[in-house]
Amino acid sequence: MLNFSRNNFFSIKNNIDSKNLQNIIKNNIINERSSSIFKIKDISSLDNLRDYSFLFVNNDLKFDLANKNIVIVTNNKDIFKNVNYKNIILVNNLNYAFNDLVNNIFSHDDSLDYFDEFNLINNSYISKKAFVYKLSKIFNNCVIGKGVEIGK
Numbered sequence: 604m605l606n607f608s609r610n611n612f613f614s615i616k617n618n619i620d621s622k623n624l625q626n627i628i629k630n631n632i633i634n635e636r637s638s639s640i641f642k643i644k645d646i647s648s649l650d651n652l653r654d655y656s657f658l659f660v661n662n663d664l665k666f667d668l669a670n671k672n673i674v675i676v677t678n679n680k681d682i683f684k685n686v687n688y689k690n691i692i693l694v695n696n697l698n699y700a701f702n703d704l705v706n707n708i709f710s711h712d713d714s715l716d717y718f719d720e721f722n723l724i725n726n727s728y729i730s731k732k733a734f735v736y737k738l739s740k741i742f743n744n745c746v747i748g749k750g751v752e753i754g755k
Contacts, residue, residue: 613722619643621674621690624657627707628676630738631694638689641672643708659701676700 622640625632647658649666657674661681668675674713675691677683678700683693694700719730727745729735735747749751 606677615708619708621657621672624674624676624704624742625692628692628694628703631666631696631700631703633693633695634683635692636683637674637691638688639672647673648703659697661697676704682753688735 605641613748619627620640620642624643625635635671639711643653643655643657645653645656647656647661647678649658649664652658652666652668652671652673655672657676660677660682661679663679663685668688673680673690675688676697677691678693678694678697680693683691690712692700720731722731725741725742726743727747729741729747730749730751732749733747734749734753735741741747741753
């Protein structure tokens with residue numbers, strides 16, 4: 604499992620809690636069930652379950668959410684019927700839900716409000732928030748963005 608902080612790459616533009624997720628995608632929701640309210644800090648994947656996050660699932664796979672604060676967002680009614688999932692939202696369109704949530708919570712490089720400052724070094728733009736090891740060789744016409752680490 605890759606260990607990284609998403610905030611190094613994408614800053615949070617709106618702090619929301621697990622209940623506010625429903626407000627963002629309210630036109631897409633079929634049903635929902637929640638047992639706790641917590642602040643959303645990240646996005647999970649099936650390979651990397653992160654506490655205080657949301658997870659998009661369209662196939663009923665076996666995963667253990669014990670001791671994790673995760674909201675499942677799914678378009679699969681069979682997954683929603685599983686009462687072991689305490690925080691879950693059933694939506695009509697999973698792709699729309701993903702786009703709406705990600706665009707509302709994170710400022711990413713496709714967003715108009717995304718900001719990164721660069722240094723021009725040897726004809727390459729290197730983010731001031733990137734790390735390039737001093738012995739690394741960066742060639743012409745490269746763009747190295749926020750959060751990237753190259754070298755040791």
